[in-house]
Amino acid sequence: MNTLVLKGVRPYGEGPLSDVLIRDGVIAGITSHDPNTDPHTDPHTDPNTPDTVVDGNGAILLPGFVDLHTHLREPGREDTETIESGSTAAALGGYTAVFAMANTDPVTDNAVVVEHVARRGREVGLVDVHPVGAVTVGLRGEQLAELGTMARAGVRVFSDDGHCVHDPLIMRRALEYSKALDVVVAQHAEEPRLTAGAQAHEGANAARLGLQGWPAAAEEAVVARDCLLARQVGARLHVCHVSAAGTADVLEWAKARGTAVSAEVTPHHLLLTDDRLATYDPVNKVNPPLRTAADVERLRQALADGVVDCVATDHAPHAPQDKDTEWSAARPGMLGLQTALSVVVKTMVETGLLDWRGVARVLSERPAEIAGLPDHGRPIAVGEPANLTLVDPAATWVVRGADFASIAANTPFEGMELPARVVATVLRGRVTAAAGRIPA
Amino acid sequence: MRHLLGTEGIDPADAVAILDTAAGLKQSLEGREVRKLPTLRGRTVITMFYENSTRTRVSFEIAGKWMSADVVNVSSSGSSVSKGESLRDTALTLAAAGADCVVVRHPASGAAHRLAGWLKDVGTSVVNAGDGMHEHPTQALLDAATLRERLAGGDATGQDLRDRRIAIVGDVLHSRVARSNVHLLTALGAHVTLVAPPTLLPTGVGAWPVTVSHDLDAELPSQDAVMLLRVQAERMHGGFFPSAREYSIAYGLNERRLGLLPEHAVVLHPGPMLRGMEIASSVADSPRAAITEQVRNGVHVRMAVLYHLLAHEEENA
Numbered sequence A: 001m002n003t004l005v006l007k008g009v010r011p012y013g014e015g016p017l018s019d020v021l022i023r024d025g026v027i028a029g030i031t032s033h034d035p036n037t038d039p040h041t042d043p044h045t046d047p048n049t050p051d052t053v054v055d056g057n058g059a060i061l062l063p064g065f066v067d068l069h070t071h072l073r074e075p076g077r078e079d080t081e082t083i084e085s086g087s088t089a090a091a092l093g094g095y096t097a098v099f100a101m102a103n104t105d106p107v108t109d110n111a112v113v114v115e116h117v118a119r120r121g122r123e124v125g126l127v128d129v130h131p132v133g134a135v136t137v138g139l140r141g142e143q144l145a146e147l148g149t150m151a152r153a154g155v156r157v158f159s160d161d162g163h164c165v166h167d168p169l170i171m172r173r174a175l176e177y178s179k180a181l182d183v184v185v186a187q188h189a190e191e192p193r194l195t196a197g198a199q200a201h202e203g204a205n206a207a208r209l210g211l212q213g214w215p216a217a218a219e220e221a222v223v224a225r226d227c228l229l230a231r232q233v234g235a236r237l238h239v240c241h242v243s244a245a246g247t248a249d250v251l252e253w254a255k256a257r258g259t260a261v262s263a264e265v266t267p268h269h270l271l272l273t274d275d276r277l278a279t280y281d282p283v284n285k286v287n288p289p290l291r292t293a294a295d296v297e298r299l300r301q302a303l304a305d306g307v308v309d310c311v312a313t314d315h316a317p318h319a320p321q322d323k324d325t326e327w328s329a330a331r332p333g334m335l336g337l338q339t340a341l342s343v344v345v346k347t348m349v350e351t352g353l354l355d356w357r358g359v360a361r362v363l364s365e366r367p368a369e370i371a372g373l374p375d376h377g378r379p380i381a382v383g384e385p386a387n388l389t390l391v392d393p394a395a396t397w398v399v400r401g402a403d404f405a406s407i408a409a410n411t412p413f414e415g416m417e418l419p420a421r422v423v424a425t426v427l428r429g430r431v432t433a434a435a436g437r438i439p440a
Numbered sequence B: 001m002r003h004l005l006g007t008e009g010i011d012p013a014d015a016v017a018i019l020d021t022a023a024g025l026k027q028s029l030e031g032r033e034v035r036k037l038p039t040l041r042g043r044t045v046i047t048m049f050y051e052n053s054t055r056t057r058v059s060f061e062i063a064g065k066w067m068s069a070d071v072v073n074v075s076s077s078g079s080s081v082s083k084g085e086s087l088r089d090t091a092l093t094l095a096a097a098g099a100d101c102v103v104v105r106h107p108a109s110g111a112a113h114r115l116a117g118w119l120k121d122v123g124t125s126v127v128n129a130g131d132g133m134h135e136h137p138t139q140a141l142l143d144a145a146t147l148r149e150r151l152a153g154g155d156a157t158g159q160d161l162r163d164r165r166i167a168i169v170g171d172v173l174h175s176r177v178a179r180s181n182v183h184l185l186t187a188l189g190a191h192v193t194l195v196a197p198p199t200l201l202p203t204g205v206g207a208w209p210v211t212v213s214h215d216l217d218a219e220l221p222s223q224d225a226v227m228l229l230r231v232q233a234e235r236m237h238g239g240f241f242p243s244a245r246e247y248s249i250a251y252g253l254n255e256r257r258l259g260l261l262p263e264h265a266v267v268l269h270p271g272p273m274l275r276g277m278e279i280a281s282s283v284a285d286s287p288r289a290a291i292t293e294q295v296r297n298g299v300h301v302r303m304a305v306l307y308h309l310l311a312h313e314e315e316n317a
Helices: A083-092 A111-126 A145-154 A168-181 A203-211 A215-232 A245-255 A267-272 A274-279 A293-305 A340-349 A356-371 B012-029 B055-066 B089-094 B111-118 B135-154 B176-187 B214-223 B243-251 B255-260 B291-316
Strands: A003-011 A018-021 A026-032 A052-055 A060-065 A066-068 A095-100 A129-130 A157-159 A185-189 A237-241 A261-265 A388-397 A417-427 A430-434 B046-048 B070-074 B101-107 B125-131 B165-169 B191-195 B210-212 B223-228 B267-268
Touching: A003 A060, A003 A388, A003 A417, A052 A417, A052 A430, A060 A095, A060 A356, A060 B070, A066 A293, A066 A340, A066 A356, A083 A095, A083 A111, A083 A430, A083 B012, A095 A356, A095 A388, A095 A417, A111 A129, A111 A145, A145 A168, A168 A185, A168 A215, A185 A215, A185 B223, A203 A274, A215 A237, A215 A245, A215 A261, A245 A293, A245 B046, A261 A293, A261 A356, A267 A293, A267 A340, A293 A340, A340 A356, A340 A388, A340 A417, B012 B135, B012 B176, B012 B291, B046 B055, B055 B070, B055 B101, B055 B125, B055 B135, B055 B291, B089 B101, B089 B111, B101 B111, B111 B125, B125 B135, B125 B291, B135 B176, B135 B223, B135 B267, B135 B291, B165 B214, B176 B191, B191 B214, B210 B214, B214 B255, B267 B291
Parallel strands: A003 A052, A066 A095, A095 A129, A157 A185, A185 A237, A237 A261, B046 B070, B046 B101, B101 B125, B165 B191, B165 B223, B191 B210, B223 B267
Antiparallel strands: A003 A018, A018 A026, A060 A388, A388 A417, A417 A430
16 A cells, blocks of 8 residues: 655645545545644654655645646657656656657557557656547648557657648548547647748747748638538537637637537747747747747736636757757747646736646646546546646746757746746645655 | 848848949959959858859859958868768858858748857858748848949939839749848839739738739839749749739730830849740840849849948948
8 A cells, every 4th residue: 555645735726735635546535734644753653644744834735736748758769858858857847747749750659659659658757647649640731640550559649740631531531530539639729821931920029030920721621621511510629738819819710509519728929929030039939939928928828717718838959059049940849748737827817817726737637637537637636537737826936948858948937037937746646746846 | 231131121221232342342343354452351251051042143253253262162062961960060061161151041031140140259240142932131132232233324322212113023922032122122212013913912911011002013113123923833832823824914024015004114033034024024134124233233232241341340340
């Protein structure tokens, strides 16, 4: 029997301090905090002493975070991230489950790669690694990948992320076919004809800087089309990394008429704008691109209102030679796993848009529901699986990309002071991260 | 001034000083048998051209040589660039080899800015000779020099372009010449009108300090100058307008339109020209056009820029 006690914690940041007893990966008891019990008694002499004690010091206890959108780069670009380094970053960032995107090399468009990624995730064991399967063979958007075979290998989410399933007939078939498999298709919404050569949000900054524009309509149009298709065929749709205010309007309309659509927003689209492009530093290059302050404002409101369901990192490690280049040569993408919580606190909690229940909803409960994970994003209650994250809301820290567990260091938040830190992450009763380190 | 990356935000006094230096150099060299000044002796200027260019590269090379600088030309083909070397490594290599100044032309917007960042600690000056769709500051300076000279009709020393009206016509969307000219001409007090079909104007042009028009005939009578932009072949097939013929009818500067301009108005073109498309051959060759003067002034303006970046610093120190 393995026991863990989280002492002096506040579930959802509410009520008095509690002590949470976890036995064999399940929450076994939640009691009023007793400051007098000595957490350091010897388990060998006292059978009631827990194996492990985490002193919460009043930290906020939340269900473990679930990231629907992570690029772990293995197989293919192990020089930028591996399943091990990415899992470490995830645990340190408070995540207990991540969905590893399919744009690996080889592409995760078959059960062999799916099983490889899942097995490596289990071997590392710091976070539940769920491979995302490609919707189409080679992410080429031409022919459906073997969704059924991959689903039987455990895939819950399919996406060609990085590429849009732009052919409306292929998308329709993917949505339709997915209905039999109890999986969800996640769309990278980007009409490719409207974004050929695009380098930046189409607007005043791109015009001034001479960067080819990525019009918001290229996202809005595909989301609108896919909502119509999902409704037509009675399937579920998930929209990746919503970046434009108009997309939130489309989602609001689609949800109001009962379409089974969910959507995610990234931390960087909640905080950063295309004003940052003036330096031409490609650390700010990402797809979809950073947009305007009005977009940021609308996305925050949409997340607060539930129009956008959850936060997903789109964690995208890149090597220095692929980032420290001229703008157009640089790969799009930013690290996100170890900054997501802090950015959500800064943009949503400090602004009063979300309370801690809301943070639990957007970082854990909704993404777990969308992906159909039965043991994540669960209530903090006796009998529930102990996938948990402990957060110090009062901490502040300065972002240093070089200090991250990721092999790559491409964070746009470099040098920023951010609020809130992960105190500990618990996966099925085991501490996977504590005080910024992976326990031995 | 350490670098010349663009004309956005340029101090009008600095711009006038460069124009005055260029005019002075022109005067002192014109008619001379030996066109060589010792000013930059011992200084090394390296030109890095990642795009095909004749006039700009040659203009910089002559400018450097007339100032007695050692000028080395690097092109992307036939160098380590063709072996896949990054812009950053190439720049650091050239700086380490002793470049006092790197003149760069690159298809990526912002390339010169990135270069200046990478060379921050080295001391090498960077001159932007055209970066993607962003800026081409020496082109704007030579355009301003030509306009100032023509419109003043005499010694223009110390003058700016206050209250002059200049129309820029054509593919503004993809044009670094247009962007640099908008910044510089407005900084010098001119009123700029952009004339183009909506498909060749950037989204967000409304925030620029210019007037936007789609009617060339209506604008011409009030202009002191009209600057035509090259229409690149790939735009003609990119669906930005229905046909070359329709473009030429709506935005080409033909004989009839030349007649709509005031008597004193100047016609500019940054070249290379598509005769019969954006400009009629007879207009390009008319005395109203200042196209060869632009090229001539280009050398003096680039000499002035090299002088202000490389020689002036020492005098100030």
